[in-house]
Amino acid sequence: MEKKMALIVDDSSLARMMVRKFFADGFKDWDLLEAKDGEDALAKAQGQSLHLALIDFNMPGMNGIDLAEKLLEKQPGLAIHLVTANIQERMQLRAEAIGIGFIKKPINQEKITAAMQGVAG
Amino acid sequence: MHGERKKMFRLSELEEDALKEFFNMGLGMAADSLSQMVQNEVLLTLPKLKVVPYEEATHMLMESQEEKLVAVRQNFKGELTGTALLIFPGNESLELVRTLLHEDIPLEVLTELEQETLLDVGNVILNAFLESFTQMMSVEFEFESAEFLKGSSRFLLDISSHLAAQKQSLMEGVNEDDERAFVLMMDFKTSDEEDTQHTLSGFVVLLFSQQAMYILKRELEVILSNL
Numbered sequence: 224m225e226k227k228m229a230l231i232v233d234d235s236s237l238a239r240m241m242v243r244k245f246f247a248d249g250f251k252d253w254d255l256l257e258a259k260d261g262e263d264a265l266a267k268a269q270g271q272s273l274h275l276a277l278i279d280f281n282m283p284g285m286n287g288i289d290l291a292e293k294l295l296e297k298q299p300g301l302a303i304h305l306v307t308a309n310i311q312e313r314m315q316l317r318a319e320a321i322g323i324g325f326i327k328k329p330i331n332q333e334k335i336t337a338a339m340q341g342v343a344g
Numbered sequence: 345m346h347g348e349r350k351k352m353f354r355l356s357e358l359e360e361d362a363l364k365e366f367f368n369m370g371l372g373m374a375a376d377s378l379s380q381m382v383q384n385e386v387l388l389t390l391p392k393l394k395v396v397p398y399e400e401a402t403h404m405l406m407e408s409q410e411e412k413l414v415a416v417r418q419n420f421k422g423e424l425t426g427t428a429l430l431i432f433p434g435n436e437s438l439e440l441v442r443t444l445l446h447e448d449i450p451l452e453v454l455t456e457l458e459q460e461t462l463l464d465v466g467n468v469i470l471n472a473f474l475e476s477f478t479q480m481m482s483v484e485f486e487f488e489s490a491e492f493l494k495g496s497s498r499f500l501l502d503i504s505s506h507l508a509a510q511k512q513s514l515m516e517g518v519n520e521d522d523e524r525a526f527v528l529m530m531d532f533k534t535s536d537e538e539d540t541q542h543t544l545s546g547f548v549v550l551l552f553s554q555q556a557m558y559i560l561k562r563e564l565e566v567i568l569s570n571l
Contacts, residue, residue, distance in 0.1 A: 234390075237362040240571040281368070281388060308365075308372030313385040328369050329480070 227342070228271060230256045232264040232290065233279040233306070238328070242277060242306075245332050250339075261285030265293060273301055274342050277326070277335075280307040280314065291323050302341040306330055353395060353557055359564045363528070364391045370476035371530045371548060374469040381465065382443045382534055389531040395557070406497050413500045414458075415493045416466025420474060422485030423559055426552040428470045431500065436545065437462060443534075459492045466490050473548060481563040 231242050239257050246253050256271065258264035260282045268276075276294055280287035291303045304324035307314060318325040324341065326334050355363065368391050375386040394404065412434030419427050432440060438454050441461045449457070467490050477483065493500055533545035552560065 235361055235365040235368070236358055237365045237568070237571075240568075244571050281390060283390065308369040309388060310372055310376045311379045311385055313379070328372065 226252055226254045227274040228254050228256060230258065230264060230268055230271075230273050230276040230278075230294075232258045232261070232276070232282070232287070234259050234282040235279070238279065238306075238330070242330060242335070245330070245335050249332050250335070261287075261290040261293075264290055268294065268297070273298060275338065276301060276303040277306045277330075277338065278303060280305055280309050288317055288321065291318075292321055295321070295323075302338070304338045353554065353561075355395065355561060355564075358568060359561060360393055362564050362568060363560065364393050366477060366480050367391045367393070367528050367530060367550070369480070370473040371532070373476050374472040374548070375532060377468045377472050378465070378532075381468070382440070383446075384443075384534045386532050386534055391528060391530045393528050413495070413497050414462060415500050416462055416470065416490050417493055418466065418470040418474070418490045419488045420485045421488065423483040424477070424485040424552065424556045426550060426556050428474060429500075429549040429551075430466045430469055430546060431549065432462075432546040434494070437494075440465065463490050463492050466492075469548070481560075481567070483559060483563060 229246070231239055233239050233242075236259075239259075243255060243257070246255055253274075256267050256273075258267050261284050264276075264278070273294075276291070278287040278290055285293075287305050287307065291305065294301055294303060302324070304326045305314070305318045306326045306328060308328040310327045315325045324338060326338060368388075371388055371391070375388055379386045396404065414432050414434055414437040416430045417427060418429075437458055438451070441454050441458050442449060444461055444465065445457070470490065471487060474485075474487065478485070528550040529547055531545065531547045
């Protein structure tokens with residue numbers, strides 16, 4: 224089976240390690256692209272066909288919402304979820320407004336599984 | 345053991361990153377509570393973390409701060425011992441009270457309500473914040489009652505005064521070689537998109553005793569070794 228590709232963007236190494244572990248434990252048919260901020264993510268996503276993007280909000284430089292908008296311009300319909308400790312209602316509404324999902328940190332296996340429901344293919 | 349304690353306390357880059365992320369999650373929960381209270385979005389900055397001598401910590405905290413500040417201080421003790429401070433510029437605390445009460449209240453009445461209201465806010469925010477640590481680590485600690493402080497930045501940000509308060513309340517005090525502080529800082533402000541009159545800002549500072557710093561490091565090592 225062809226592997227799917229997920230983009231993980233978070234300035235925290237811990238957060239990326241946690242996601243990596245969940246994928247390694249439960250979703251072996253996925254490859255991960257990891258980036259530490261928006262610029263890094265855009266560079267690494269260049270030319271890739273992504274199936275899922277999990278993006279932190281509060282990062283140096285570009286925030287997660289701005290990054291999500293740029294990724295959607297490049298790949299309309301991509302399943303994107305904002306993964307953030309900023310759990311305020313306004314933040315959830317902002318994610319909703321641009322048509323992306325919202326996951327409250329800390330992330331776990333169930334939350335990743337739920338995020339995969341919207342993945343095409 | 346004593347000699348070992350004297351060694352410079354250091355966190356690895358990854359441990360520092362992990363602690364910042366826990367701090368980030370803690371303030372995220374706290375900001376959600378505050379956001380519900382003020383019915384406005386609370387904007388958060390990226391967390392800053394430093395392990396520095398107390399004097400430097402005091403100096404760092406005083407940088408770019410206004411002359412007058414108000415603070416809610418919450419000491420905690422147990423496996424983790426330390427002090428959490430929620431600090432507002434002095435001229436903004438009354439604005440916060442006005443925002444929380446959602447009413448146009450005369451200044452003299454506001455001043456009367458200031459202490460009580462800010463203690464309530466501090467209690468909610470700092471508890472939400474500290475409890476996030478217990479969710480992610482196997483450490484237990486208890487909160488003491490929160491205190492309201494008002495004064496000059498020099499007084500409020502003097503780390504040694506907070507340590508003295510801990511010492512008094514904890515009886516056993518802190519060790520003589522507790523020469524370094526863990527300072528975690530994160531700024532926040534309410535969104536000013538809708539009403540510029542009701543913008544307020546502040547920051548949260550966490551200070552840990554030397555012993556607590558070693559416990560935190562141990563917990564971080566356990567968490568990271570499982571990833």
